[in-house]
Amino acid sequence: MEETAIRMKAYAVNFNEIRVYLSKNYYNGISSKFYLKDFEEDELLLLTGDALNSNDNPDYQEYAFHISFKMGKVYKIVDAYGLSCFLDFSRLSLCKEFDELYYYDGEDLGNTYTQQQTTFKVWAPLATDVILKIYKDDVEQLYPMKRGLKGVYNVSVEGDLELTNYVYMIRHSEDYEVSLDPYAYACASNGRCSIVVDLDKVVMPRHTMPPLLHKTDAIIYETSVRDFSMSSTSGMKNKGKFLAFSELHTSTDSGNPTGLDYLSCLGITHVQLMPINDFATVDERNPTELYNWGYDPAGYNVTEGSYVTDPDDGYKRIQEAQQMIHALHSRGLRVVLDVVYNHMHDVNLNALERTVPHYYFRRNDDGSLSNGSWCGNDLNTTAMMCRKYILDMCKRWQVLYGIDGYRFDLMGIIDQETMKLVDAQGKAIDSSFIVYGEGWNMMTALSEEKRTTIQNNRQTPHIGFFNDFFRDTLRGTNQMESKGYFSGDTYKTNDAMKAICNLEMFDNISQSINYVECHDNATCYDKLQISNYDENEEVKKKRLRLMLAAVILSQGVPFIHSGQEFFRTKGGQSNTYNAGDQVNALDWNRKDMEIDTVQFVQFLIHLRKNNRCFRYDDYEVIRENVSTANIDHRMIEYTLHQDIGEYKDFIVYFNASTNTIEVDVEEGFSLLCHSEKGKIVDNKLKVDGVCLAILAR
The missing domain is CATH 2.60.40.2320 (Immunoglobulin-like)
Structure with missing residues (x-):
């Protein structure tokens, strides 16, 4: 118009x-x-x-x-x-009385199926009319819906509607708009319509996992469903699909384990999956034509169809994701889901805006859309029904699919109350549930004191935060040329000592998610090609091993990007969210070429898991038993004591300089690890340049 x-x-x-x-x-x-x-x-x-x-x-x-x-x-x-x-009536959703008048606390939104009838309910208090349109036996059928309490429209349709496709036709002024059901459990390919399923057919037994006593016991490994299996080197048949994770005995060209077998022997405890909810910019019927990580959500309530063998099959949408999580659980691996409850791909095209205009998206004082996400919109998480929707979806992923935790994308856009409720709800179902996210202070139209930012971490003591001080100090900032301590800037030695113990930043140590690499920005390997261009390949790899060691052995929660342990490269590219499979797919043959480093990571993980001093969960205990020292203004001495474990005492030397530095060694210490196979001679150890040394007693 x-x-x-x-x-x-x-x-x-x-x-x-x-x-x-x-x-x-x-x-x-x-x-x-x-x-x-x-x-x-x-x-x-x-x-x-x-x-x-x-x-x-x-x-x-x-x-x-x-x-x-x-x-x-x-x-x-x-x-x-x-x-x-x-x-x-659409502007009424901006009124302060709106939530009080129309908040609906029922648990029955969406469709409720039985063989005899299916009841449909949609919260649309601003609508003047809602019609259910179903597609049954290739015939469209229209059912006017009745307005009930709190603006919930409902209708019951007689007969068996299993696998019936449907949409809502919602009228707010002159015209009707077609909307998916924001509470449906399944939809057809590319969001054409919602699908009725029988939930009794998608109940899956859950593995009983040993409790996660402390968050610092977690070792998180991030991967993408598509990247994990897409390469021809993966040995997996279901490339780019959920089912790739349940394939057994897959291997590289050289016959070494890939996939699930590899993950289960690496030693990690949690697999963090990049978004698996329905996203917008991949054609689900032609999934190899376009690529996207999935931070462009089209719907929060159903799985991404390009990850399913048949995106038009309502049951496969659910069951194949369940099978993936079940397979990971069977190997003792918990699953964290990366969720994007900060923005939607397109305000106008999604079911939230179409069911209740202007309500679900945050507004500036002048009525314009808030854009702290830099994606055109921010979710209005303080609106009560928006908050309820996030909680309802989080509960669905946890109960129906078996998710063990959430990683929140751009968590700083979300208010603290919502995040605390998500965490409490998760823990009420599973005491081992973990929640963490990106606490960047984004310029959203929410007062700073209410944002779930790293600066406000003391207001959300049970929520973890990606530690950018740890990342920038040890690796360098996201600028390719910048250096951190481990890339050779020994002026950062004192800051690196602080990062390793994380004593000041957080309300408690379990809030610190320690990382130097994730899906965002360049891999550490690619960054060092620029920042350390004048060093040879072997020296760069030594630096990368130091970074891995610091991530795994520091106080806090270690986070590893998939392929980081075998020097993953994206050809020097940084933000590869839509760069395609050639850039993003995990090259499993590279794992074989760097098997020594993979085994080094397995050793470090074993050390962390079997010695509590590397994963203390209390600041007072850390202060009593852990210390760092600056040796020769270039090397860090990291000393740890424990009463129970493989050893009583550890001394870890991180030498990021190119100089060999000699240290005295107390009686009783033996050398567990030295990257140049050094020896203790006459109670002295020469720690080689760009080297890690671990002594234990």
Whole structure:
């Protein structure tokens, strides 16, 4: 529609106030009278009010009228010349009373299936009409829905509707918009329609996992469903699919383990999956044509169809994701799901906006969309039904699919109360549940003190945060040329000592997610090709091993990017969210070429798991038993003591300089690890340049 040709617009801006906008190209925007036409009562009510002097809309004359009206009814505004337009209720969602009037705490939104009938419920309090359209036996059938309490529209349809496709037709002013069901459990390919499924057919037994006593016992390994298996080197048949994770005895070209077998012998405890909910920019019927990581959510309630063998099969959408998680659980691996509850790919096209316009997305004071995400919109997580929706979806992924934790993308956009409720809900179901995320302070239209940022971590003591101080100090910033301690900037030695113990940043040590590499930005290997261009390949790899050792042995929670342990490369590219499989797919043959480093990581993980001093969960215990020292302004001495474990005492030397540094060794210490196979001679050890040495007693 051409906006400039619209002569009159009318909005309910409060529950007893209407604003009418009359084009100044139409009778100079002047009308002596306005009426409210009630279609249900077939009556015309004269409105009384005033013309407003406003510069906000220079092309329209604005009028304000105070009058009561009933939600769910269809009204028109009529002027003195007979011009009319429908009254639009969508702006009422911005009123402070809206949540109080229309918050719905029921657990029955979506479709509830039995063989005898299916009941459909959708929360659409601003709508004047909702029609259920189902596609059964290639025939469209329409069912008017009845408005109930709190603006929930409902209808029950007799008969067995299993695997029936459906949409909602929702009217807010003049036209109907087609919407998916935001609470459906399945949908057809590329979001064409929602699908009715029988939940009794997707119940899966859950593995009983040993409890995670402390968050610092976790060792997190991040991967993408697609990247994990897509390469021809993966040895997996179901490339880019959920089912690749349940394949057994897969191997590289040289016959060494890949996939699930590899993950289970690496020693990690948690697999963090990049988004698996339905995302927008991959054609689910032609999934190899386009690539995306999945941080472009189209829906939060169903799985991504390109990861399923048949995206039009409602049951496979659920069951193949369940099988993946079941397979990981069978190897003792918990699963963390990366969730993107900060923005949607397109405000106008998703079911949230279409069911309740203007409600689910945060607004600036001038009414424009908040854009802290830099993706065009921010989810309005303080709105009660938006918060409930996030909680309902988090519960679904945990209960139906078996998820063991969440990693929140751009968590700084989400309010602290919502995050605390997500964490409490998860732990009420599973005491070992973990929640962490990106605590960057994004410029969203939410006051800073309410944001779940790393600066506000003491307000959310049970939530973990990606530690960018740890990353930038040890590796360097995201600028390719910048150096950190382990890339040779020994001026950062003292800061690196702080990063390894993490004593000051957080309310508690388990909040520190320690990483130097993740899906975002360049891999450490690629970064060192730029920042350390003047060093040979072997020296660069020594530096990468030092970074891995620091991640695994530091106090806090270690986080490893898939392939980091065999020097993953993306050809020097940084933000590869849509760069394709050739860049992003995991090259499993590279694992064989760097098997020494993989085994080194396995050794470090074993050391961490079998010695509590590397994973203390209390700051006071750390202060009593752990210390760091600066040796020769270039090397870190990391000393640890424990009462129970393989050893009583450890001394770890991180030498990021190119100099050999000699240290005295106390009686009783033996050398567990030295990357140059050094020896203790006469109670002295020469720690080679760019080298890790671990002594134990």
